[in-house]
Amino acid sequence: MDQRSELGGFLRSRRARTRPEDVGLPAYERRRVPGLRREEVARLTGISVGYYTRLEQGHGANVSDSVLDSLAGALRLAPDERTHLRSLTRPGRKSPTRAAPEHVRDSVRLLVGSLGDIPALVLGRSGDVLTWNRLAHALLAGHLPREAPERVDDRPNWTRLFFLDPRTRELFSDWPEKAKDTVADVRLALGAHPGDSSLAELVGELLGRSTEFRTLWSEHPVRRCTSHNREYHHPLVGDLTLSDELLTLPDDDGQRLVVFSADPRSPSAAALALLAENTQGQGGQQAVALLAGEG
Template sequence: MDQRSELGEFLRSRRARIGPEEAGIVTYGGRRRVPGLRREELAQLAGVSAGYYTRLEQGQSPNASDAVLDAVARVLRLDEDERAHLYGLARRKPKGRKRSRPEQLRPAIRVMIESFGDVPALVLGRRTDVLAWNRMAHALLAAHLDFDAPQRVADRPNWARLFFLDPHLRELFGDWARKAKDTAADLRLIAGRYPDDPKLTELIGELTMNSPEFAALWAAHPVSGCAHDRRSYHHPLVGALTLGTELLQIPDDEGQRIAVFNAEPGSSSEAALKLLADLTFASTIPRPLRSPEPDPR
């Protein structure tokens, strides 16, 4: 991923969101060639020269000061995630492409999510690969896939790929369009943190080529984390559910996160999740061997 190009596209997308009148700039009619703020207008509002801001947008100012980046972020009204993304793109120096190694999951993390019992939980890697899921997360999200797939590096499921390219996920989420925007925004934030990861670049390229929805969202440069949310689901076995999700960073494993799904106590969603647990664990408990029939002879 070309980080200088990413920085320029990000800043242009954010300039386009803010009209001159909204920023307090007086206009005198006439057709404007670009939507939103012009470079020189943003530079004026941020208190820097137009030439300096142009170099920043072109990725030619890797040593931009905190004061300059803060001023640009203020004018563009960036939120916390967008501000962090700006800093990452503006400050990180391009590096050579590194060989991507498969991510490893600590055995203790696998044991932990398995201990959650009837609470769905899974572990995402920094490229949104599914590194592990417990029986309930598998039953909730991807029962059509092999449960052991996350343990096989060659065909390990990837959450972003599943979400945009697997018809099952499109049917599962009641608010697919909103979740799609959030997924693309989360992936954009990840890509800003790991611009030199070739596997991540390949994933983004694959999604751009094969999903028109992803391509349109990616071009708009959404940027946001997804620490928690509340989603509706249409599960093929237990029907409608509304579940909250908490996405927890694993401190000692860079970029890895645990997603935990919960229903409101006493709700119909809790009852549906309980039914799913009953169906899931009933189908995974080995049946006792039948005693051999006595020989009639």
């Protein structure tokens, strides 16, 4: 992805989003476009209009921290958006290159497997599923081979599945909201890892193949996914309400452990227990067949 166009597009989207009354400017003026004018952002930031215009043109190398802080305040950026802005303006950013395949440390793999009846998986920087335990596989992608994450050159990618795989789409009752979160998370990851060609290629693929992804991407959402409560409609055990936590692994650049849970006294906990029971041993083979539409 062109990082200069990323910076310009991000600033324009946030300028258009900011209402004049939010920053103490008159709201009654007739405006040809929504949001703030360039000269208003420049005045609020304390820089010249020409300098701000160059920033919107993508010339953001070596911009000072004080200017970034002023811009973030003028455009009312959230913490994740401030982080993204800094990522887009730091010097020495590399063009995407082919990175070595990601691997899960043995201790992390053992941890995921030891969680037993708690669904858990590890996602790489670009959303590749690096490992999952039996129940996470049955919950999220029982129609795929259990060993799929072990195929280094052809791993399941969660973002690709989410936008391009009909079975994954049907799993989420709140798919539109999940879609926004997913795109926002990918945008933040791309800003933080501009040298990761797998991320750039993934975004390029989805821009070409998914209208929904393309529409959301044009809005420049930026937000780190950390925790959610979501509704699922599982083909084997029906409706579930689950919480998930995405925990960054400190020693693994960009990798995250994802763990799912249900209220212990809820029907969702019972459904999750039933799924665990039905995916053990011979029952697991039957469940996968059902999920794949073979039963």
